[in-house]
Amino acid sequence: MARIGVFVCHCGENISSTVDCAKVAEIASNYPGVVYSIDYKYMCSDPGQNLIKEAIQKHKLTGVVVAACSPRMHEPTFRKATAEAGLNPYLCEMANLREHCSWVHYREDTTTEKAAELVRVLVEKVKHNEELYPIKVPITKTALVIGGGIGGIQAALDIANSGHKVIMVEKNPSIGGKMAQLSETFPTLDCSQCILTPRMVEVAQHPNITLYTYAEIESVDGFIGNFKVTIRQKAKSVDHKACTGCGLCIEKCPIKKIPDEFNAGLGNRAAIYVPFPQAVPNKPVIDRNNCTYFLKGKCGLCKKVCPADAIHYEQEDELIKVDVGAIVAATGFDIKHSDFFPEYGYGKYPDVIDGLQFERLASASGPTLGVLKRPSDGKEPESIVFIACAGSRDPAKGIPYCSKICCMYTAKHAMLFKHKNHHGKATVFYMDIRAGGKMYDEFVRRAIEEDDVNYIRGRVSRIYEKNGKLIVCGVDTLLNSRPVEIEADMVVLATAAIANSDSEELAQKLHISYDPYHFFSEAHPKLRPVETNTAGIMLAGACQAPKDIPDTVSQASGTAAKVVALFSQDELTREPLIAYVNNNTCVGCFLCQSVCPYLAIEKEEIRRRDGTLVKTVAKINPGLCQGCGTCVALCRSKSIDIHGYTNRQIYAEVSALFNRREYAGV
Amino acid sequence: MSELINKVSQFFSSGIIDLFIGYKKGRLGEGKPAFFTKPEQLNELIFDENCIVNLAVYLRKPELKKYSKIGVLANFGTLRALLQLAAENQIADGQYLILTVADGKVLEFANLKAIEEYVANNLPKPNPERIAFLKEIESKSREERWEFWTRELASCIRCYACRAACPLCYCEQCLVECNQPQWVGVPPTGMGNLEWHIVRAMHLAGRCIGCGECEAACPMEIPIGFLTQKLNMAIISNFGQVPGTKLEPDYALSTFKVDDKENFIR
Numbered sequence: 001m002a003r004i005g006v007f008v009c010h011c012g013e014n015i016s017s018t019v020d021c022a023k024v025a026e027i028a029s030n031y032p033g034v035v036y037s038i039d040y041k042y043m044c045s046d047p048g049q050n051l052i053k054e055a056i057q058k059h060k061l062t063g064v065v066v067a068a069c070s071p072r073m074h075e076p077t078f079r080k081a082t083a084e085a086g087l088n089p090y091l092c093e094m095a096n097l098r099e100h101c102s103w104v105h106y107r108e109d110t111t112t113e114k115a116a117e118l119v120r121v122l123v124e125k126v127k128h129n130e131e132l133y134p135i136k137v138p139i140t141k142t143a144l145v146i147g148g149g150i151g152g153i154q155a156a157l158d159i160a161n162s163g164h165k166v167i168m169v170e171k172n173p174s175i176g177g178k179m180a181q182l183s184e185t186f187p188t189l190d191c192s193q194c195i196l197t198p199r200m201v202e203v204a205q206h207p208n209i210t211l212y213t214y215a216e217i218e219s220v221d222g223f224i225g226n227f228k229v230t231i232r233q234k235a236k237s238v239d240h241k242a243c244t245g246c247g248l249c250i251e252k253c254p255i256k257k258i259p260d261e262f263n264a265g266l267g268n269r270a271a272i273y274v275p276f277p278q279a280v281p282n283k284p285v286i287d288r289n290n291c292t293y294f295l296k297g298k299c300g301l302c303k304k305v306c307p308a309d310a311i312h313y314e315q316e317d318e319l320i321k322v323d324v325g326a327i328v329a330a331t332g333f334d335i336k337h338s339d340f341f342p343e344y345g346y347g348k349y350p351d352v353i354d355g356l357q358f359e360r361l362a363s364a365s366g367p368t369l370g371v372l373k374r375p376s377d378g379k380e381p382e383s384i385v386f387i388a389c390a391g392s393r394d395p396a397k398g399i400p401y402c403s404k405i406c407c408m409y410t411a412k413h414a415m416l417f418k419h420k421n422h423h424g425k426a427t428v429f430y431m432d433i434r435a436g437g438k439m440y441d442e443f444v445r446r447a448i449e450e451d452d453v454n455y456i457r458g459r460v461s462r463i464y465e466k467n468g469k470l471i472v473c474g475v476d477t478l479l480n481s482r483p484v485e486i487e488a489d490m491v492v493l494a495t496a497a498i499a500n501s502d503s504e505e506l507a508q509k510l511h512i513s514y515d516p517y518h519f520f521s522e523a524h525p526k527l528r529p530v531e532t533n534t535a536g537i538m539l540a541g542a543c544q545a546p547k548d549i550p551d552t553v554s555q556a557s558g559t560a561a562k563v564v565a566l567f568s569q570d571e572l573t574r575e576p577l578i579a580y581v582n583n584n585t586c587v588g589c590f591l592c593q594s595v596c597p598y599l600a601i602e603k604e605e606i607r608r609r610d611g612t613l614v615k616t617v618a619k620i621n622p623g624l625c626q627g628c629g630t631c632v633a634l635c636r637s638k639s640i641d642i643h644g645y646t647n648r649q650i651y652a653e654v655s656a657l658f659n660r661r662e663y664a665g666v
Numbered sequence: 667m668s669e670l671i672n673k674v675s676q677f678f679s680s681g682i683i684d685l686f687i688g689y690k691k692g693r694l695g696e697g698k699p700a701f702f703t704k705p706e707q708l709n710e711l712i713f714d715e716n717c718i719v720n721l722a723v724y725l726r727k728p729e730l731k732k733y734s735k736i737g738v739l740a741n742f743g744t745l746r747a748l749l750q751l752a753a754e755n756q757i758a759d760g761q762y763l764i765l766t767v768a769d770g771k772v773l774e775f776a777n778l779k780a781i782e783e784y785v786a787n788n789l790p791k792p793n794p795e796r797i798a799f800l801k802e803i804e805s806k807s808r809e810e811r812w813e814f815w816t817r818e819l820a821s822c823i824r825c826y827a828c829r830a831a832c833p834l835c836y837c838e839q840c841l842v843e844c845n846q847p848q849w850v851g852v853p854p855t856g857m858g859n860l861e862w863h864i865v866r867a868m869h870l871a872g873r874c875i876g877c878g879e880c881e882a883a884c885p886m887e888i889p890i891g892f893l894t895q896k897l898n899m900a901i902i903s904n905f906g907q908v909p910g911t912k913l914e915p916d917y918a919l920s921t922f923k924v925d926d927k928e929n930f931i932r
């Protein structure tokens with residue numbers, strides 16, 4: 001026989017101002033199976049919880065219904081109290097009288113009546129509740145960090161310094177990401193490489209970090225604490241153990257005119273190359289798409305000159321399997337290039353460049369050794385126009401969001417130009433200046449007030465070439481939308497920050513969600529900004545949304561803290577509210593397998609004692625199942641149920657509302 | 667017919683099969699399902715256009731468990747049912763000996779893959795009369811359609827002959843027999859009948875191979891085949907999935923494709 005206790009909370013006045021709580025408790029006391037019913041001002045307070053604990057013991061309750069706020073708020077509180085009184089915590093349910101009733105209705109008799117009905121529903125449900133026990137899963141205390149930009153580097157170092165193993169996978173030949181390409185960084189104008197490269201070296205030398213560069217994620221299986229990852233180590237064609245990094249091969253390679261990715265296409269590199277002098281690892285790889293040996297089968301010069309015999313043309317891609325407990329996605333972002341803009345000549349004018357190209361021109365390690373020279377003829381520009389929001393905040397271009405970093409780096413670019421050429425003319429076209437952040441607005445003001453950068457609020461409609469000059473046509477919206485035309489030697493577009501082209505594919509491999517622009521989605525925009533909806537997979541940096549370095553680094557450290565917290569336990573305790581299969585009725589059609597978004601459904605063979613196969617049925621992996629219930633809806637024979645939300649429980653709830661008595665148990 | 671009989675009796679004598687499911691002449695000239703366990707019985711074996719019963723329905727019956735290897739004389743519907751059953755993990759390659767007769771010649775399928783190819787090359791056009799009838803129902807107003815179906819389904823006596831005849835209704839416990847809880851009402855009354863038929867149609871959406879056995883079995887002559895047919899037409903036109911043509915599971919209700927045309931789902 002069920003012995004249910006009902007505890008109606010006033011929530012101060014939150015509930016009691018529109019619901020007659022005493023009346024609800026009184027009505028509930030007459031529901032079949034209810035042996036104790038009471039109302040109280042704050043059920044979540046200590047005296048309130050004691051009321052529950054004492055009643056459980058005194059009245060030998062078999063189930064508890066707390067009619068109060070949302071279970072999101074206090075279910076853990078009341079389940080804990082229930083457990084402390086010696087009753088299985090999963091025999092406690094909450095009826096939400098606040099969000100579902102008092103907050104959305106006026107004080108009327110029907111409001112109290114509805115509250116009583118909500119209690120009735122949960123009383124009927126709890127009669128069918130079963131004792132449940134948390135699930136334990138072991139944890140592999142190694143983290144996988146995908147992407148070796150500043151986000152990945154920070155996360156990896158923080159985790160490794162806490163004493164846990166880290167595997168870092170970077171798809172380029174060197175780690176460093178976009179930050180390695182930057183010249184100086186806002187808001188302090190310190191040299192990007194100077195602050196970054198020591199950390200890159202730290203990653204390479206850290207005893208807890210295993211680094212795979214020129215590598216990608218092939219596949220990801222498993223679940224939190226227990227991921228099985230296959231890494232594709234692309235063939236470098238150079239044995240990095242033997243290679244001494246002397247660089248003779250690069251010198252001798254006859255193919256030297258390949259546009260250099262690191263210099264944003266403004267310089268050239270050889271077919272065997274190290275992307276930049278401070279690269280980590282500082283050893284070359286062969287770009288097989290451009291190497292004569294791989295294209296035509298002859299050449300072999302690099303192999304001939306290598307004193308260490310480190311060149312191995314026959315090397316093949318290698319698949320490396322690793323077990324990890326947590327995954328950090330830190331794959332960063334990309335930017336649109338000038339060819340995205342018909343109004344600015346579709347990349348036709350070599351002196352209309354994007355922000356990264358400007359960084360490379362301004363960088364002491366860049367193709368011009370830090371002297372600003374324009375790409376077309378190498379002339380040092382006297383007038384530069386910077387265009388902010390190139391593509392961003394432009395629904396017509398399919399990019400309605402703000403790229404966040406451009407206002408700041410445009411101010412930085414204008415300043416860098418002015419510092420290099422004091423008499424130069426710097427003009428910025430902008431929509432709004434978004435400089436929220438510590439020292440950020442001061443930074444922009446400095447550009448305007450101290451470095452005399454001319455800020456014009458308005459859009460640029462067209463750029464054309466006339467007598468070797470670029471003519472930038474726009475409007476000044478602060479001067480009655482007066483049209484303006486500015487002659488420039490070079491134009492820098494602060495092009496929109498976008499997701500990597502392979503980010504959708506990676507998200508699908510990781511089974512994490514992503515937004516319409518293919519940035520990865522966080523679990524909650526405010527309260528869980530570093531986790532994804534897939535347990536055990538976290539985010540760091542610009543792969544989640546465009547971000548600057550301070551934000552990237554803070555998020556990376558936040559993510560590292562989450563990983564370390566996970567690794568601080570030996571076993572993972574999970575809520576047992578997951579699906580399970582009735583082996584008797586399951587017919588093994590496995591149509592449920594493909595419906596599970598978490599790939600939690602496996603096959604299980606049922607055998608007799610003598611080993612003969614009786615049948616193959618579905619089996620839910622308790623580590624993977626998130627209890628979403630999709631499979632329950634799909635299974636035709638109703639062979640799947642969810643602990644805590646069984647068909648019987650749901651049916652009892654629905655029937656209670658219809659006030660029918662035909663459900664089982666009463 | 668002699669080629670067929672000779673072949674099957676050879677299978678018996680060489681011990682390849684110990685049961686053969688085929689057809690014999692029924693009282694009204696129809697092809698009646700027949701179970702042959704000895705070559706001597708085979709003189710009754712027939713195969714013609716009246717042999718329309720879908721024999722795949724028998725394969726999952728417990729009564730057949732005692733036979734070690736079963737041969738089946740498959741009409742087109744049976745072949746498609748076999749493919750769908752294979753996709754649903756119900757039968758395995760090599761488990762049955764499958765024959766059909768095409769252009770007067772006996773065809774023996776080496777494996778399920780061969781059936782997949784044969785079915786792909788011989789898919790019939792939808793029957794124009796049925797399409798015309800569907801169009802007629804579709805042209806009615808919502809209210810008229812509701813009225814039509816509630817009237818038709820009201821006569822259902824819940825004998826479940828449609829379910830028994832369907833090669834794809836193989837669940838050991840059908841939802842309607844599930845009584846803890848009893849989601850679908852059992853008595854043959856308006857609401858319960860509607861629930862049953864919505865459940866039946868939804869459970870076969872994207873799986874029904876359109877053999878027509880359910881409708882043929884119905885003693886009340888309810889045109890229930892149109893419900894599944896209509897659902898399948900929607901699935902074929904929206905997702906290009908044709909049940910009973912593929913060995914690999916390809917089920918619109920449970921799969922998600924990256925290139926789905928609906929953007930909200932991605």
Ligand SMILES: Cc1cc2nc3c(=O)[nH]c(=O)nc-3n(C[C@H](O)[C@H](O)[C@H](O)COP(=O)(O)OP(=O)(O)OC[C@H]3O[C@@H](n4cnc5c(N)ncnc54)[C@H](O)[C@@H]3O)c2cc1C
Nearest residue numbers: 147149150151171177178185186332333355541542548549
């Ligand atoms: C022109 C410009 C100027 C900027 N100036 C400043 C500035 O002055 N100050 C500032 O604070 N911020 C600045 N930023 C922003 C800064 O670049 C970013 O905040 C920072 O790079 C984000 O770091 P991240 O690690 O998230 O991404 P990234 O730097 O993009 O690094 C991502 C890494 O992941 C790797 N990767 C990508 N996909 C995969 C994959 N599938 N598998 C394995 N590896 C992968 C990439 O190769 C890369 O190494 C600027 C940005 C631009 C475009």
Ligand code: SF4
Nearest residue numbers: 586587589590592635
């Ligand atoms: S649980 Fe249901 S859907 Fe899954 S294999 Fe079993 S019967 Fe099929």
Ligand code: SF4
Nearest residue numbers: 596625626628629631
């Ligand atoms: S409840 Fe959801 S997550 Fe769990 S097995 Fe079913 S479909 Fe997968």
Ligand code: SF4
Nearest residue numbers: 832874875877878880
């Ligand atoms: S037509 Fe009827 S009997 Fe044939 S598969 Fe479809 S539902 Fe089953």
Ligand code: SF4
Nearest residue numbers: 822823825826828884
């Ligand atoms: S065969 Fe006809 S009468 Fe019998 S259950 Fe099916 S639809 Fe109803």
